[in-house]
Amino acid sequence: xxxxxVFAMDPDEVRKSVEILFEIESEVDEQASAIATSNAETxxxxxxxxxxxxxxLEAAGEWWQGERAFGFGSLLGNTGEYLAVCAEEAVExxxxxxxxxxxxxxxxxxxxxxxxxxxxPDW
Amino acid sequence: MSELTWxxxxxxxxxxxxxxxxxxxxxxxxxxxxxxxxxxxxxxGHLSAEHFESDTATQVREQIGMTADRYEDDLxxxxxxxxxxxxxxxxxxxxxxxxxxxxxxPLIEQHDFEIEGPRSEYDVNLSGDLHQAIxxxxxxxxLCDMCGVQKPDGFWDLDTIKVLFNGxxxxxxxxxxxxxxxxxxxAVMSRAHxxxxxxxxxxxEMRENPTELPPRLGxxxxxxxxxxxxxxTEEVAGEAKAIxxxxxxxxxxxxxxxxxxxxxxxRQALIEEHPEWVGPVDGIPTESRDTANRTLLDxxxxxxxxxxxxxxxxxxxxxxxxxxxxxxKEELDGLKGDRDDLANLQDRITNDDxxxxxxxxxxxxxxxxxxxxxxxDSGRAIVSVGNxxxxxxxxxxxxxxxxNLTDVDGLINRAETMQSDAQLAAPGASNATVxxxxxxxxxxxxxxxxxxxWADGASNDLERFTKGLDATGQPNTNHTxxxxxxxxxxxxxxxxxxxxxxxxxxFVASPGVGTDTASALGVDEDNVWxxxxxxxxxxxxxxxxxxxxxxxxDFGGNTFHSDTGAWNANNHSTYWDDxxxxxxxxxxxxxxxxx
Numbered sequence: 162x163x164x165x166x167v168f169a170m171d172p173d174e175v176r177k178s179v180e181i182l183f184e185i186e187s188e189v190d191e192q193a194s195a196i197a198t199s200n201a202e203t204x205x206x207x208x209x210x211x212x213x214x215x216x217x218l219e220a221a222g223e224w225w226q227g228e229r230a231f232g233f234g235s236l237l238g239n240t241g242e243y244l245a246v247c248a249e250e251a252v253e254x255x256x257x258x259x260x261x262x263x264x265x266x267x268x269x270x271x272x273x274x275x276x277x278x279x280x281x282p283d284w
Numbered sequence: 285m286s287e288l289t290w291x292x293x294x295x296x297x298x299x300x301x302x303x304x305x306x307x308x309x310x311x312x313x314x315x316x317x318x319x320x321x322x323x324x325x326x327x328x329g330h331l332s333a334e335h336f337e338s339d340t341a342t343q344v345r346e347q348i349g350m351t352a353d354r355y356e357d358d359l360x361x362x363x364x365x366x367x368x369x370x371x372x373x374x375x376x377x378x379x380x381x382x383x384x385x386x387x388x389x390p391l392i393e394q395h396d397f398e399i400e401g402p403r404s405e406y407d408v409n410l411s412g413d414l415h416q417a418i419x420x421x422x423x424x425x426x427l428c429d430m431c432g433v434q435k436p437d438g439f440w441d442l443d444t445i446k447v448l449f450n451g452x453x454x455x456x457x458x459x460x461x462x463x464x465x466x467x468x469x470x471a472v473m474s475r476a477h478x479x480x481x482x483x484x485x486x487x488x489e490m491r492e493n494p495t496e497l498p499p500r501l502g503x504x505x506x507x508x509x510x511x512x513x514x515x516x517t518e519e520v521a522g523e524a525k526a527i528x529x530x531x532x533x534x535x536x537x538x539x540x541x542x543x544x545x546x547x548x549x550x551r552q553a554l555i556e557e558h559p560e561w562v563g564p565v566d567g568i569p570t571e572s573r574d575t576a577n578r579t580l581l582d583x584x585x586x587x588x589x590x591x592x593x594x595x596x597x598x599x600x601x602x603x604x605x606x607x608x609x610x611x612x613k614e615e616l617d618g619l620k621g622d623r624d625d626l627a628n629l630q631d632r633i634t635n636d637d638x639x640x641x642x643x644x645x646x647x648x649x650x651x652x653x654x655x656x657x658x659x660x661d662s663g664r665a666i667v668s669v670g671n672x673x674x675x676x677x678x679x680x681x682x683x684x685x686x687x688n689l690t691d692v693d694g695l696i697n698r699a700e701t702m703q704s705d706a707q708l709a710a711p712g713a714s715n716a717t718v719x720x721x722x723x724x725x726x727x728x729x730x731x732x733x734x735x736x737x738w739a740d741g742a743s744n745d746l747e748r749f750t751k752g753l754d755a756t757g758q759p760n761t762n763h764t765x766x767x768x769x770x771x772x773x774x775x776x777x778x779x780x781x782x783x784x785x786x787x788x789x790x791f792v793a794s795p796g797v798g799t800d801t802a803s804a805l806g807v808d809e810d811n812v813w814x815x816x817x818x819x820x821x822x823x824x825x826x827x828x829x830x831x832x833x834x835x836x837x838d839f840g841g842n843t844f845h846s847d848t849g850a851w852n853a854n855n856h857s858t859y860w861d862d863x864x865x866x867x868x869x870x871x872x873x874x875x876x877x878x879x
Contacts, residue, residue: 174335178326182348185318196311203304210296211287213484214374221367221487229362230315232497233355237322239500240347244331247340254343254505 175248182241183270186234193230197222242266242275286480289403290385290469293476298379305371312359312368319352350498350512357495361523365541366490366534370483373535377479377783380806384472388465388803395426397462399469406473408466410458418454430457460838464801467831471780471804478747478782482535489533493526495519520550521558528561536752539567555579564656566752570673574640577654581630584659588623595619622659625689629657629665632696643669645704650716652696661724663689667696669703670716672753677706677762679875680718680750682742684769685733687725695719698860702766702875705868710876717875722749726770733770734829739777739798746774747782754785762877766790769822769856772797773830779805787811788874792846792859792867793822796830802841812841813874815867819848819855844870 200222207215242259245266246252252261259278267276327345336344392399396414401407410418417423421436421444428435431453436444496515499508526532527539534542543551551572555562559576562568595616602609633652635641642649650670658664672678679702683695699719706715723742726732753763765786767775776797778784789807791797791814799805802812814835816823823833835843846867849858859867873879 169333169335169337170341171335174330178330178336181321181326181330185321189315189318192311192314196307199304199307203300206297206300210292211289212292212296213286213480214487217484217487218367218371221490224491225362225367228494229355229358229497233351233358236351236498236500237348239502240344240351243501244344247336247344254340254501255503257502 172248179241179245182237186237189234193226197226286477294385298375301375305368308368312364319356322352365538369538370486374483381472381476392465406469408462423454467799467801467804474781475783485533524561536567537755540755543568566748567755569756570653574653585626592619643700646707665692665721668718669699672716673756675716676713677715677876679764680720682720682767682771682774684771685726701860705872706875709872739773742774743778743782746778750785762787764788764875768792791834793820794834795825800832809840815844815846817846817848
């Protein structure tokens with residue numbers, strides 16, 4: 162990679178990192194969905210029993226899935242996409258955006274939402 | 285807010301709640317495998333400096349490490365400590381009250397009583413059939429047995445006439461029993477609602493002020509990540525502050541898990557830099573609280589000294605005849621009183637060289653631990669003789685009317701006596717005795733000690749204190765809660781309204797405990813004990829003030845004998861004197877699990 166501050170890079174190894182990051186992102190999303198479902202199933206009867214716990218538990222499960230687990234997975238996805246670009250061409254962290262990923266690595270990872278980011282009107 | 289009915293509580297599937305807790309625990313382990321993989325396979329593997337080396341590469345590795353760190357903290361703080369622990373705690377609490385209902389509801393039905401009224405204030409009343417049975421002189425067998433009359437088997441025979449003449453007793457007895465069941469039911473539901481609301485609060489508060497996630501790679505990342513890192517350094521302090529201020533919603537057990545999850549340096553920094561967030565907090569281990577509280581005590585004495593000097597200076601410039609002077613003088617006296625009280629407490633628990641003092645008593649002598657103090661109202665002091673976190677037996681004394689910081693020496697003397705008695709009763713065991721003046725005690729017998737508000741005001745704090753002892757102590761510690769005088773009322777209110785962690789409850793010289801039955805206390809009735817000596821005027825307290833005397837026959841539980849002091853002594857306060865070795869030895873046996 163031709164970048165000012167890059168001294169060494171093995172693109173294949175970076176791409177393997179990308180795959181792991183995407184894989185964990187996907188598993189985290191799937192597992193968060195499963196725990197949120199279990200949570201909601203237990204919260205249901207508690208809500209029917211008019212406990213204070215029932216609604217709070219359901220909200221906690223949704224919050225965990227939507228904010229924390231999703232947030233973690235999303236950060237991994239973002240880092241993975243950045244690295245996917247790095248494996249193809251130099252890009253500074255501050256210059257990176259989803260459109261860069263689409264233009265450089267979108268064809269390699271077509272299943273990702275950001276693969277078509279450069280076609281969006283806001284790009 | 286909990287709107288749980290007794291029928292709902294009876295039918296709740298506590299096993300499902302607990303299973304969900306297990307599911308969350310397993311989920312946490314599953315997720316930790318992801319962060320482990322990030323570290324080993326990405327940061328130290330494919331993305332190591334060997335394959336990817338530059339300032340940017342270092343930054344990316346840091347980003348992945350930060351992301352993993354954040355997720356691990358989230359899993360610990362939220363998924364495990366908040367969600368899973370809340371589920372386990374509330375399942376245990378619901379199940380405990382369910383078991384009470386399983387015992388109570390059949391008794392209500394067997395006696396032909398009915399549960400009526402709104403869910404917040406259930407009534408247990410005589411059914412129409414029972415009314416009719418009593419009115420037609422055909423009372424049920426259980427009622428005849430309770431009143432000591434034979435059940436009539438014909439009209440106008442001798443037994444019927446006896447029943448007729450005992451009619452008032454029949455009604456009174458039936459209503460009295462219904463009243464006891466009502467107390468019991470209300471206590472069960474009060475504790476269940478309390479546990480429900482606390483669990484909901486723990487989960488809701490979790491979402492209120494969540495920690496920030498690391499920023500995403502992209503524009504302004506460099507600035508954002510600096511802000512994030514700064515936030516991380518303040519994160520523990522923010523959590524500690526919220527816990528100390530009571531806005532975190534965390535139970536003492538959750539506080540304990542949070543504390544144990546901090547690094548040694550984080551814990552030390554909190555003790556040194558913010559002792560006010562450590563000393564008073566239930567769920568933080570005793571040693572740490574003691575260290576923090578001793579620092580706070582030093583600071584408060586110094587602060588009061590400075591304020592006194594400033595006030596004295598100000599007084600010199602005032603007209604001694606003026607109202608302003610009078611007010612300033614009164615404030616000065618208040619400050620001096622507070623300083624003297626705190627200095628007295630410090631002298632009691634500290635050696636001349638500043639190290640923690642040892643209490644009087646049999647060898648091995650036990651050190652004092654300061655678990656809390658304050659000068660507000662009549663003052664607060666929570667002092668343990670021996671370390672409750674390592675003890676086999678912990679007895680917590682709740683003192684009563686007129687207890688205050690000024691007279692803390694006498695209160696600690698009683699705890700010291702109880703500790704000595706326990707050590708003599710169980711020399712092979714480790715024991716600790718806590719003097720818990722963690723509430724604003726009534727200052728007067730009339731009218732303050734006649735009011736329930738002091739007990740109600742103390743209830744939640746006593747609940748949290750006992751649960752904190754459970755969280756920081758050994759798994760099988762034998763916990764006893766001993767009240768004296770109005771302290772028994774405090775314990776009764778806390779036990780029946782909020783629930784306390786206690787294996788045994790002991791009422792010494794009680795004016796009533798806010799309920800008419802030992803069954804309402806949430807502790808095995810066989811482990812509820814009462815004693816009042818024969819010359820103690822407290823036995824003249826009328827039932828309408830704080831409920832039936834727990835030393836009375838109908839209350840349930842056990843009673844034990846206490847000797848009187850001299851006839852002209854204040855026999856309400858002789859229970860810890862040498863004239864009452866019988867009572868003291870029994871109390872020591874209870875507190876050390878030998879009764």
